[in-house]
Amino acid sequence: MDIFLQQLINGLVLGSVYALVALGYTMVYGIIELINFAHGEVTMMGALVALSVIGALALGMPGLPGVLILAAGLALAIPVCVALGLLIERVAYRPLRNAPRLAPLITAIGVSIVLQNLAMLIWGKQYISFPPVLPQGRYEILGAHITDVQIAILVLTVLIMLGLILMVQRTRLGRAMRATAQSRQVASLMGVDVNRVIASTFAIGSALAAVAGVMVSAYYGLAHYYMGFMLGLKAFSAAVLGGIGNLGGAMLGGLLLGLIESFGAGYIGDLTGGFLGSHYQDVFAFFVLIAVLVFRPSGLLGARGIERA
Amino acid sequence: MPEGKRPRWLVFGLLALGLALLPFLVDAGLGRSWVRLIDLALLYVMLALGLNIVVGYAGLLDLGYVAFYALGAYVYAWLASPHFGLHLPFWAALPLGAALAALFGVLLGTPTLRLRGDYLAIVTLGFGEIIRIFMNNLNAPVNITNGPQGINLIDPVRVGDMSLSQTQTLFGITFTGAHLTYYLFLLFTLALIFISMRLEDSRIGRAWVAIREDETAAAATGINTRNLKLLAFAMGATFGGLAGGLFASFQGFISPESFNLMESIMILCMIVLGGMGHIPGVIFGAVLLTLLPEALRYTGDWQRNLFGQIYIDPADLRMLLFGLALVAVMLYRPAGLMPSARRRREFADAAE
Numbered sequence: 001m002d003i004f005l006q007q008l009i010n011g012l013v014l015g016s017v018y019a020l021v022a023l024g025y026t027m028v029y030g031i032i033e034l035i036n037f038a039h040g041e042v043t044m045m046g047a048l049v050a051l052s053v054i055g056a057l058a059l060g061m062p063g064l065p066g067v068l069i070l071a072a073g074l075a076l077a078i079p080v081c082v083a084l085g086l087l088i089e090r091v092a093y094r095p096l097r098n099a100p101r102l103a104p105l106i107t108a109i110g111v112s113i114v115l116q117n118l119a120m121l122i123w124g125k126q127y128i129s130f131p132p133v134l135p136q137g138r139y140e141i142l143g144a145h146i147t148d149v150q151i152a153i154l155v156l157t158v159l160i161m162l163g164l165i166l167m168v169q170r171t172r173l174g175r176a177m178r179a180t181a182q183s184r185q186v187a188s189l190m191g192v193d194v195n196r197v198i199a200s201t202f203a204i205g206s207a208l209a210a211v212a213g214v215m216v217s218a219y220y221g222l223a224h225y226y227m228g229f230m231l232g233l234k235a236f237s238a239a240v241l242g243g244i245g246n247l248g249g250a251m252l253g254g255l256l257l258g259l260i261e262s263f264g265a266g267y268i269g270d271l272t273g274g275f276l277g278s279h280y281q282d283v284f285a286f287f288v289l290i291a292v293l294v295f296r297p298s299g300l301l302g303a304r305g306i307e308r309a
Numbered sequence: 310m311p312e313g314k315r316p317r318w319l320v321f322g323l324l325a326l327g328l329a330l331l332p333f334l335v336d337a338g339l340g341r342s343w344v345r346l347i348d349l350a351l352l353y354v355m356l357a358l359g360l361n362i363v364v365g366y367a368g369l370l371d372l373g374y375v376a377f378y379a380l381g382a383y384v385y386a387w388l389a390s391p392h393f394g395l396h397l398p399f400w401a402a403l404p405l406g407a408a409l410a411a412l413f414g415v416l417l418g419t420p421t422l423r424l425r426g427d428y429l430a431i432v433t434l435g436f437g438e439i440i441r442i443f444m445n446n447l448n449a450p451v452n453i454t455n456g457p458q459g460i461n462l463i464d465p466v467r468v469g470d471m472s473l474s475q476t477q478t479l480f481g482i483t484f485t486g487a488h489l490t491y492y493l494f495l496l497f498t499l500a501l502i503f504i505s506m507r508l509e510d511s512r513i514g515r516a517w518v519a520i521r522e523d524e525t526a527a528a529a530t531g532i533n534t535r536n537l538k539l540l541a542f543a544m545g546a547t548f549g550g551l552a553g554g555l556f557a558s559f560q561g562f563i564s565p566e567s568f569n570l571m572e573s574i575m576i577l578c579m580i581v582l583g584g585m586g587h588i589p590g591v592i593f594g595a596v597l598l599t600l601l602p603e604a605l606r607y608t609g610d611w612q613r614n615l616f617g618q619i620y621i622d623p624a625d626l627r628m629l630l631f632g633l634a635l636v637a638v639m640l641y642r643p644a645g646l647m648p649s650a651r652r653r654r655e656f657a658d659a660a661e
Contacts (some may be wrong), residue, residue: 035427081531087571092636102370102581108575110635117629182444233434233570240431283442286435293432 002143007258007266013150013219014156015258020212021162021235022250023243024205030181031201032097037108038088039209040232041115042081044225045216046210048123050077051130058131066133075211082113085206094195099294112228119225123216130221153215160211161251164204168247173200181245237289243302248281251299261285317494333489342526343603344487350560350599352552356597357439357480357579358501359548360590363575365586370430373417373437374572379444379568381406381553382440384455389464390497399466403554410550411543413440418542422535425524437573444565450616459564466493466558473558490559494513497555505588508544514657517541518586562566582638586601605630 020191021043030169050073057069092107179187180197187273188194216231217223240259244251264284292300335343341499356378365372384406388397397405417436421429446455463487466473473489508514516537519527528534557563575598583594605627612621644653 004600029427069311092640095640096643097640100585102577102585103639106578106581107639108635109578113632113635114629117625119630121625121629208418237431237435240428244427267593279446280442283439286439288418289435290420290432293428295426297423297425297428299428 005142005144007262009144009146011262012257013153015255016153017212017216018238018257019251019254022239022254024209026068026239027201027205027242027249031198032186038111038173040228041112042206043209043213044082044228045232046081047213047223048119048213049073049080050127051217051223055131058133069133071287076212078207081206081210082203085202089202090198093279116225123225128223130217149218173277201231228283240299241289241292243299249299260288310585334487342573348487348490348494350596351498352556353595353599354498355501355552356550358505359507359545360576361580363541365580365600366517371433371632373431373433374549374576375568376440377410377549378553379440380410381550382557384409385554385558386460386463389462391462392460396464407547407550410546414542414546415539418539422538441568444555461562463561472515481597489511509554510624532658582645584648587649590645590647602627602631
């Protein structure tokens, strides 16, 4: 029971981070049907920028409370990521909006290679550890442990998701985004500034990526120039699992993927009689992903029968 | 093409002579290591031609293509190395690897027939990762792949008594292993180019293009989309498996490291950058993207010439420049550097 609960907590926390990154993929996909391959690298950039600020402040002003230092890190990481997202959209995607479908995919790959190597030049190849500024509280519930960091991640994710849903459903920008997603031409005929809406989508997605980057580095206590690749891949899988282009789907897919992974890691040995160890957790995750897509080809919450060629 | 006037045999003759002399010219001009690079470029041409069938002709976005390359390489390594104590000749081991890859191609194709576009991409990507993780971990409880250490001492290709990994003297000319490998790879590459060309102009090739353009319409005209999509997967996988076997014999060592997702993405970049569905474009893209990162190693010299000292380690800089080059090429030539006539037309229409 305690193992079950522990894996549940771990899975939910990991899943929230995946969900935040997945939202960035799914929002962009929903609007311009592009897999923004560079999104994982934006997350990585957010984590590294925040870590630099946090490290400098922790060293320079040791008296400052940890939460304030963390907030300062986020306060710089978010604008940097937003600027990066806007720049990528303007330079690498906008000129190719009417090009063959695979062309922007290749520029996305190019941009992610550039960002990765840029980060390597700036921060070096070594792992950067998270400075010890965070509260280290640990609580016990029914035999399982939950830390302050984990609670903060869960609460923050729920708040962000609620905010995002309200934004998309209730605000003018949200309505413009939904209209653009349905038809770019018609939306622009109705007076929607499509370019601005797309840019805003990238900005919002990148801001979420910055937050997720800080979360994931706080959770693991590490950041690295290569961390965006795998994180992006998982998040993208989560978005597809939920039905790409669908906000609720990305949240559901992220949480599910986190849970599948953590339960996979915990139980795969028992399930296979010890034949496969916990290093097969990714195999397990991908198998579930493939199985879901085989039976529901447009993801769990994806629109049925809509052709995406 | 302004070749109408010149007789065809002259063009082919010159081309054949150029290809035959290429390793010696490169050896003399750029050094021995570049001969090996050309071997590698030919290997990538084979891979790109294979992926071109799946993505370029049939329009099935496959991000796990490297899995077939891995399968071919591992089968060759199992059948021709001290790992299991088997030493089959290459003409037996290579086809077995290609056949297993083809089988896995069908295995991957069958459950994914209903998937389209990006959903197919993510499933193939997952498949590639699954294969790689298995290769990485199948050293216990039974040692099948030797895990992350990989398999070593793989037999080189032997023709009669001649091993292609050693320097040989034939007709008074000295051929190093890299030179001999070049001719072997060239032979296979030419065969695959020939097969690709024949496929392109065949009933099957036209059916693939129909599926790529509009699957529903293709099915309505009586094309058996299921069989043809499976055939595309199997053909592509066969090319990949063959290239994998050649790679294993060429390197003498394989490990799961060589078969990661980045490799799949690179091969995709080659065909998109060169010109999808267009054989000369695909070949050009593969050669360019294999040689470009190596050429960018010389950025250290450029820095020294320009600024008098080296500011950034060229090894760190080259992938950055490579990424920028990918973006720049796609921005200026969205249909690829050498697109097929059809795509050029389509793009011109879309741009209006």
